[in-house]
Amino acid sequence: xxxxxxxxxxxAPIFAFSGLMLLAGAFSPLHAARKxxxxxxxxxxxxxxxxxxxxELRMGMQQQRPGFSNMPTAQQxxxxxxxxxxxxxxxxxxxxxxxLRVSDRDVESRVADMYARVAxxxxxxxxxxxxxxxxxxxxxxQFKARMSDQVRDNMLRQRLQMKYVGDPQPSQFQVRExxxxxxxxxxxxxxxxxLSHLQWRVKAGDALEREAREKAVALAARLDKxxxxxxxxxxxxxxxSGKDGGDLGYTRRGTLDPDYERAAFGLxxxxxxxxxxxxxxxxxxIRVTGKRDNEVRTSHILIRVVPSSADTARAQAWLDxxxxxxxxxxxxxxxxxSWSDDRKxxxxxxxxxxxxxxxxxxxxxxxxxxxxxxxxSAPVLIGDSWHxxxxxxxxxxxxxxxxxxxxxxxxxxxxWLVGERLAALIKTWREQMHIGNRLDQFTGADSTGDETAxxxxxx
Numbered sequence: 506x507x508x509x510x511x512x513x514x515x516x517a518p519i520f521a522f523s524g525l526m527l528l529a530g531a532f533s534p535l536h537a538a539r540k541x542x543x544x545x546x547x548x549x550x551x552x553x554x555x556x557x558x559x560x561e562l563r564m565g566m567q568q569q570r571p572g573f574s575n576m577p578t579a580q581q582x583x584x585x586x587x588x589x590x591x592x593x594x595x596x597x598x599x600x601x602x603x604x605l606r607v608s609d610r611d612v613e614s615r616v617a618d619m620y621a622r623v624a625x626x627x628x629x630x631x632x633x634x635x636x637x638x639x640x641x642x643x644x645x646x647q648f649k650a651r652m653s654d655q656v657r658d659n660m661l662r663q664r665l666q667m668k669y670v671g672d673p674q675p676s677q678f679q680v681r682e683x684x685x686x687x688x689x690x691x692x693x694x695x696x697x698x699x700l701s702h703l704q705w706r707v708k709a710g711d712a713l714e715r716e717a718r719e720k721a722v723a724l725a726a727r728l729d730k731x732x733x734x735x736x737x738x739x740x741x742x743x744x745x746s747g748k749d750g751g752d753l754g755y756t757r758r759g760t761l762d763p764d765y766e767r768a769a770f771g772l773x774x775x776x777x778x779x780x781x782x783x784x785x786x787x788x789x790x791i792r793v794t795g796k797r798d799n800e801v802r803t804s805h806i807l808i809r810v811v812p813s814s815a816d817t818a819r820a821q822a823w824l825d826x827x828x829x830x831x832x833x834x835x836x837x838x839x840x841x842x843s844w845s846d847d848r849k850x851x852x853x854x855x856x857x858x859x860x861x862x863x864x865x866x867x868x869x870x871x872x873x874x875x876x877x878x879x880x881x882s883a884p885v886l887i888g889d890s891w892h893x894x895x896x897x898x899x900x901x902x903x904x905x906x907x908x909x910x911x912x913x914x915x916x917x918x919x920x921w922l923v924g925e926r927l928a929a930l931i932k933t934w935r936e937q938m939h940i941g942n943r944l945d946q947f948t949g950a951d952s953t954g955d956e957t958a959x960x961x962x963x964x
């Protein structure tokens with residue numbers, strides 16, 4: 506499901522806050538490169554916020570919020586500065602938390618993907634280099650370094666959010682209440698398609714499965730003999746956390762793989778699983794190093810189970826054979842209920858819901874663009890699973906409804922809950938930091954140079 510990305514048109518102030526806090530999904534490297542030293546509009550613990558940053562965000566807010574452009578420029582700048590201050594407060598708090606870590610490997614992987622996409626958008630690396638020199642005077646090396654800094658900061662913010670807010674799952678009452686209050690502000694969907702899918706995860710053969718389990722069992726035996734969990738993780742874990750002794754830090758209930766989480770919360774602090782725990786990733790040995798409230802801190806040793814090419818081909822052939830028998834929508838729904846590995850949509854007959862076609866990415870978009878209404882795709886490989894897609898309906902436009910779009914509205918509700926909880930935390934963290942507003946010097950008013958006035962109590 507990660508290949509679907511929503512482009513939400515923000516229609517109400519209630520959505521503005523949570524959108525700011527998830528900057529990793531909205532990062533624009535080319536825009537990030539254009540930061541001339543044009544004046545300091547604000548500071549957070551000595552970290553400057555440039556006027557160019559305020560102006561760039563202000564322009565984006567004009568496009569997102571109807572009526573925002575009608576506000577006085579000074580008020581627009583103040584709102585933009587406030588949002589940037591909140592962002593800096595999050596980053597500062599994340600940097601102060603010694604338990605929040607971002608590995609160089611994770612940063613390098615994301616930067617490589619982003620750099621490749623940006624270069625492709627510019628027509629190639631040479632064209633990107635030329636555009637950078639002309640617009641900013643930066644070299645490719647400097648550009649990559651800037652991207653690395655941005656990615657690392659965004660990952661820190663995300664991990665801070667996960668630590669303090671987690672991934673709240675709204676109740677049905679909360680979803681309905683949210684929809685009743687804000688349904689007029691939810692965006693209308695244009696050029697929409699309703700999709701269903703049947704997901705069939707590629708399973709490793711018996712020999713690979715047995716080999717991974719035996720390796721995990723052998724490591725458990727070494728733990729029982731007193732060997733260091735951290736050292737075994739560094740030497741044998743197939744996860745990026747291995748170099749840190751397997752430490753994953755604190756996580757809230759509801760954020761981990763269900764099987765992993767069930768085992769972790771069932772352990773006392775200091776204990777570890779005597780038998781390997783199987784998840785979709787492989788076999789884990791899990792050690793609990795701390796508990797507090799609804800959080801658990803774990804370390805783990807992961808032995809991945811990676812299917813072979815023969816396993817992948819076998820799964821494709823099976824799903825293709827099944828697809829040839831699904832002649833009607835009812836037959837497809839029945840097969841999804843019986844066979845799909847997607848727990849979220851299985852009981853719904855594989856229904857993914859409605860999407861604007863321009864909100865789809867990758868293989869999802871290809872299905873929506875090329876298949877007619879009622880069409881069924883051949884197996885499509887996404888990640889570790891094959892999918893059969895069905896285009897159930899196509900419409901020119903529609904509005905969201907609780908009956909047909911509950912999952913989408915629940916996601917909006919979840920984002921709103923995250924924003925509300927994070928807003929309360931940021932309000933507290935602001936009081937612990939030195940925050941300054943220097944916008945007066947850019948509006949023609951006298952500037953006292955006072956850095957003690959907080960940015961943002963004028964809303």
